[in-house]
Amino acid sequence: MAKSIYKLLILLIAGTLAWSGCTKNFEQINTDPTAAPIIAPSILLTRGLLFTSGGEYEAWRANLIYCGPMVQHTSSLSLTYVGDKYLYNDDYSGAAFNSFYPNATKILATLMNQTANDAAQKNYNAIAKIARVIVLQRLTDLYGDVPYSQADKAYPDLIFLPQYDRQDAIYTGLATELEQAAAAIDVNSNVAGDISGYGGTASQWKKLAYSVMLRIGMRLSRKTDPTAAKQWVQKAIAGGVFTANEDAFYIQHAPGDYDNPNSHVIGTYPNSRAETGKANQGIKLSRFFVNMLKTKADPRLRIISELPKADSTPGGDDTPANQKGLPNGYDNSSDPVYGIGSTGDANIAHYSQPKQIIAQPNSPNIFITFSEVQLMKAEAAARGWIAGDPVSFFISGVKSGIWQWGLYSSSIVYNDATATAYATAQSLAVASGSLAAKLEAINTQYYITTFLNEYEAYANWRRSGYPVLTPVNYKNNETNGQIPRRLRYPRSDYDVNRTNIEAANAVQGPDVFMTPVWWDKP
Incomplete structure (x- = not known):
């Protein structure tokens, strides 16, 4: 018996020594010396903005295959371009959802969390918040009710199956986030890692926050919540929206490293999808x-x-x-x-x-230009929500919509006299027409100025109803010959988050193309 106890004691001592040997310097031994526990905010910002701009995957499927043809900016004979014919393809319809959530919103949320309690990094926090709002608005405009309050909460909150928030709550949250971000920005402290046209200039991001707030306010004008719409529009104008052509917000791309995602589909340069040139026949202007x-x-x-x-x-x-x-x-x-x-x-x-x-x-x-801001101001003035002459805003917006193409190449030369004559001729309905005529003229120009930003063209067409489009009625289409009002959730989310997605469908309506999002309700 004593011999057995002795053996047991030896085993216990040996085990204790072994454990202490294993745990000595445990953290140091089990930490990768080549990995950075905290990634520099500038690196996170660069990566977050790249994902905000997106890649060929979602640009082709959501922007060019669905949104562009549905609003009849573009057209195609190919059955790949299902938006041209109101057909359903799960991979294409769910592409924006499946790409923006695990990439753009996740990295931007990481940057927000990492800088939340660091006053020295408050501009990074605010900029990340603004960029994330832009992505989330795009997602909710496409699908309606989507994850928002619980999105990107897997770490550190361990929320792996986020609920789908109602769009009215999402819009209130997005506008509030923009207000907070604009208030937090120190315009005297610029940031590194900004690959947008702003190059890290904090004052430009402040203008962007209020300009996106203006867009959010105008989106609510369609019978949804005109009181809130007017309030957010007025708050945005008071805060300070874009004031010049150069305020346009865009992500600058570099050949070879991260091509423009739209160009990679419709361009014919080496290594693009249509590099042979003849393969570029799939997408046409409508x-x-x-x-x-x-x-x-x-x-x-x-x-x-x-x-x-x-x-x-x-x-x-x-x-x-x-x-x-x-x-x-x-x-x-x-x-x-x-x-x-x-x-x-x-x-x-x-x-x-x-x-x-x-x-x-x-x-x-x-993503958003001075042209769009001026045209939104023209509509707000026509509605009596803000002071100012809608004709002046309109002419300025149309001219800027012509100027902005110079951002693509120095060989595209802006002619102010030509632009002024054109804009003035188009402004007649705004000067003397009915409110409906004013809105049609303004939003028709908004439609033209958002070519290639088909996400926004599709959203504003649903909001305003202009220009008036004649739907197609291709065989076996999903909508009985009506232009879809939203995209459908990806089937993959039903596999992993069915309870929450079905709860969203119970509130919003069936997960079909013709179920309108909240701000598009008749």
Whole structure:
């Protein structure tokens, strides 16, 4: 018995010594000396802005396959472009959701958490908050009720299955976050790692916060909450929105490292998706859009549009009178109803496409411009929400919408006399028309100025109803020939977060294209 106790005591002592040996310098031994426990805010900001701009995956699927054709900026015969024909593809419909949440919002939330209690880093915290609001507004505008209050809470809060917040609560939260961020920014302290056109200038980010707040306020104008809309619009104007062309917010891209995500699809430069040139026939300018610009004698048509060369490669005629838009809702078959041959011209090379000068790897990815801000101010003034002459705001906004294309290339030269004459001619309805006529003129120009930012073009079209589009009725479409009012949630989220997604559907309505988001309710 004593011998057994002795053996047990030896084992216990040996175990204690072994444990103390294993735990000595435990943290030092088990910490990777090459890893940084805290990543520099400038690095997180750079990465967060890259993900805010996005990659080819979501830009192609959400921006170019769905939003662009649905608002008839673009058109395609390819069945890949399901937005042209109101067809459903889960991977395409859910792409923005599946990409922005695990990338942009996650990294920006990490930056916010890391700098939350550091007064020296408050500008990083505010900038991350503004950028994240931009992404989250894009997501809620596309899908409606989405994760917000519990989004990006896996660390440190261990919330892996976030609830879907109602869009009205999301919008209130986004506007409040912008107000907080603008108030926190120290305009005398710039930041590093900013790859936007602002280059780290804090005062520009403050203007951006109020300009996005203006956009949020205007989104609420559609019968949803006009009182709140007016209040947020007035607060944004009082805070200080964009005041010049150069205030436009865009992410600057670099060839080879991180190409412009839209350009990687529609560009024909080396290593782009359509680098052969002839492979660029998939996406065209729509007949509706081209005809609108031709009818108005809009100087932007020559800037953004060209016909292919005789061998179907880009770089052909850019004469405005010769441009020809592709009608929406057709395919490349010989079908007598849905085939392109039924329109009288089956040769895809006869139709206009985006000009290559605006589809380069280093093209800026534009999110909100002075043009948009001035046009929103024109509408707010027309509604009597703010002081000022809506005609002056309108003319300024239209001219800026022409100027902004110079951001793509120094070879795109802005002609102020031409722009002024065009904007003045377009302002007649704003000067003397009914409120409906004013809103149509203003939002038609907003539609033109947001070309390539199809997320915003689609959102504002649903809000305003302008321009008036004629839907297509392609065979077996999902909407009975009506333009979709939202995108559908990704099926993958049903697999992992079914309880919360079904709770959202119970409140918002069925997860189908024709269920409007909260601010779009009739």
